[in-house]
Amino acid sequence: MPDTERTWNIAAQLDDLRAQELWRELRPLDEAHGLTVRSGDREWINFSSNDYLGLAHSQEMQAALEDGIAKYGGGSGASRLVCGTHRSHVTLEEALAHFKGTEAALTFSSGFAVALGTIPALVGAGDTIILDKLCHASLVDAARLSGATIRVFPHNHLDKLERLLQTAQGRVLVVTESIFSMxxxxxxxxxxxxxxxxxxxxxxxxxxxxxxxxGPQGRGLSAALGVDQQVDLHLGTLSKAFGLSGGYLAASRQVIDLLINRARSFIYSTAPPMHLAHALTTMIDLISSRRGDLLRSKLHTNVGQAVQLLKDIGMSPPAVQAAILPVIIGEASQALAASARLRDSGFLIPCIRYPTVARGSARLRITLSAEHSVSQITALGSALQAAL
Structure with missing residues (x-):
């Protein structure tokens, strides 16, 4: 009998990850109430969450979830095409289509599942996918899964994109993020x-x-720039500013009908719980409302304060339009050490390393929320100066 442990060589792979400063582990939190998180007897201010509007732990969210559970209970019990489609799912998808200005929308269990279901359903062998080099891993993996020819252009390099478009074969799909995650x-x-x-x-x-x-009503960068009607496929997540989980694809009615029939990550997944769909519909209304405008205004004020603090301590933050502020350090070991020093000072900002970003560009990824206070951001500036 072969020595399967030696054949798979798992221990050596783990040792290699440690040697390259690429070892990762889960760090369970005992409590996460808004911006304050706790594990054991340690507590931190969280500057790493994607809960940009602070809705995940809001009173509105709690009320919407309680109402949804009272009405619909727990899980859906089946995939959408069996008996898992509830009126609450349809209502959510109609709200998303209206929000994004498209004919229809379809929800998935996660943003990753949206990409894996959508791209291979629409393009395949003989077609061409052209991606920005910094596209999220889900988009890259979906492109590989499709079987289409993949071409990559350097980040925001329009001349290279045009050259690739001139030589592309078959159906051609250009893929980009609007705000790049790292x-x-x-x-x-x-x-x-x-x-x-x-x-x-x-x-x-x-x-x-x-x-x-x-964008107007928080509908995104494409709406802010007035080009949303010229985008064919709007992909998004429900786990960041919406404060819950899941993902969606908003597009024409024909595209959505095709995905219902061909998107494997949709067809072969149990439908999300109805109470989540119910709560998400409530969150769309909130985000689109005057309350949403006020939260966005507070978020942008916080981002402006953080940018200025970085400049004050001698850093040159990139031009930002959203809530992500990378502090690029370079070597993984140095970024890990800076993250640890910040943790000791009471701030949670994990280090981002290869393969999430390129080798030699390890960083601290600071994210702002509408919930952060002026004093918390000021304190972060002092801690960051000491940590670097």
Missing amino acids: DGDAALLKEIVELKSRHGAWLLVDEAHAVGVL
Whole structure:
């Protein structure tokens, strides 16, 4: 009999991760109430959450979930195409389509599942997918799964994108994020829309870090720039500014009908619980309301304060439009040490390393929330100066 443990060589792989400063482990939190998180007897102010509007622990969220559970109970019990589609799912999808200005929308169990279901359902062998180099791993994995030819252009490099469009074969899908998750900068969406239209391509925009944060009623960067009607596929998550979990694809009615029939991550997954769909519909109403505008205003004020503090301590933060502020350090060991010093000072900001970002660009990824106070951000500036 073969020595299966030696054949798989798991221990050596783990040792290699440790040697490269790429070892990761789960750190369970005992409590997470808004911006304050606790594990054991330690407590930190959280500057790493994607809960940009502070809705995850809000009174509105608690009330919506309690109402949903009272009405619908727990799990859905089946996949959407068996008997798992409830009126609450349809109501949510209609609300998302209205919110994004499309004919229809479809919800998935996660943002990753949206990408894995959508891209292989629409393109395949003989087609071409053109991605920004900094696209999220879910978009890259979905492109690989599709079997289409993959071409990559350097981040926001429009000349290279145009050259790739000129030589692309078959159906052509351009894929980008609107706000990039690890750098916090924006895609050149107006220019990308013009190029894709000129060459007859389709455009998928992942607005995970822009929806709720940017644009009229929080509808995202494409809406802020006035090009949302020219985006063919609007991908987003329900786990960031919306404060819950799941993902969606908003597009034409025909595209959504095709996904219902061909998106494997949708077809073969149990439907999300109805109470989540109910609460998410409530969150869309809140985000679109005057209350949502006030939260966005507070968030942008907090981002401006944090940017100025970084400048005051001699750093040059990138141009940001959303809530992500990367502090690029370089070597993983140095970034890990800085993160540990911040933890000792009472701030939770994990280190981001390869393969999430390129080798030699390890960083602290600071995220702001509408809930952060002026004093918390000021204290972070002092702690960050001491940690670097």
